[in-house]
Amino acid sequence: MKRIVILISGRGSNMEALIAARNAGRLPVEIAAVISNRPDAGGLETAARAGIATAVLDHKGFAGREAFDAALAGLIDGYAPDLVVLAGFMRILGEAFVRRYEGRLLNIHPSLLPAFPGLHTHQKALAEGVRVHGCTVHFVTPALDHGPVVIQAAVPVLDDDSEETLAARVLAQEHVIYPQAVRWFAEGRLQLAAGRVRVAGAGGGAAALIAPGD
Numbered sequence: 001m002k003r004i005v006i007l008i009s010g011r012g013s014n015m016e017a018l019i020a021a022r023n024a025g026r027l028p029v030e031i032a033a034v035i036s037n038r039p040d041a042g043g044l045e046t047a048a049r050a051g052i053a054t055a056v057l058d059h060k061g062f063a064g065r066e067a068f069d070a071a072l073a074g075l076i077d078g079y080a081p082d083l084v085v086l087a088g089f090m091r092i093l094g095e096a097f098v099r100r101y102e103g104r105l106l107n108i109h110p111s112l113l114p115a116f117p118g119l120h121t122h123q124k125a126l127a128e129g130v131r132v133h134g135c136t137v138h139f140v141t142p143a144l145d146h147g148p149v150v151i152q153a154a155v156p157v158l159d160d161d162s163e164e165t166l167a168a169r170v171l172a173q174e175h176v177i178y179p180q181a182v183r184w185f186a187e188g189r190l191q192l193a194a195g196r197v198r199v200a201g202a203g204g205g206a207a208a209l210i211a212p213g214d
């Protein structure tokens, strides 16, 4: 069975969705550890309650990004994962780190990339007046919120949406597509070629889900 390490910085609801999928027998992975760069991340307690090993590596204790990244890689490698899953991990990772885990580092981003990289995606979607928003799971490359797309889910933007209502609609889909993407990886079905992802046995293309409105 494939081993994964999950990196978080906060509440960890995507991590929780992965744990729930594993517990329900829908995600054939061993969650070797959950690592947070913030000692106060709420998700740490959730992981510990689920019987998963947790570790904290506080970025504040490091002089710079490279030193932190190197220590993080050392910690991760101690768990010998096949896949590293960024789930609300709010630190930018340097090029050396990203290259080290090339093809086995996934991220989830709350927008339909390449639209709205970075922070405050829901606010930006509302400000731009887009009618469709969503979320993306992608392999990580050195450019921020960039990389081969594994799966996306689209949701409508409704006239009376606030940042909060839109975020909640997107988050519900994040919890669907992240376990799906990790499952495909665990089943050995993700093929990366020329910057594009193919899902073996899924019609040859990375999938997109269109979620209904509320």
Ligand code: GRF
Pocket: 008, 009, 010, 011, 012, 013, 014, 015, 087, 088, 089, 108, 109, 110, 171, 174
């Ligand atoms: C999610 O919206 C994720 O896409 C983004 O940060 C948020 C983390 O939420 N990268 P959680 O910690 O998984 O609840």
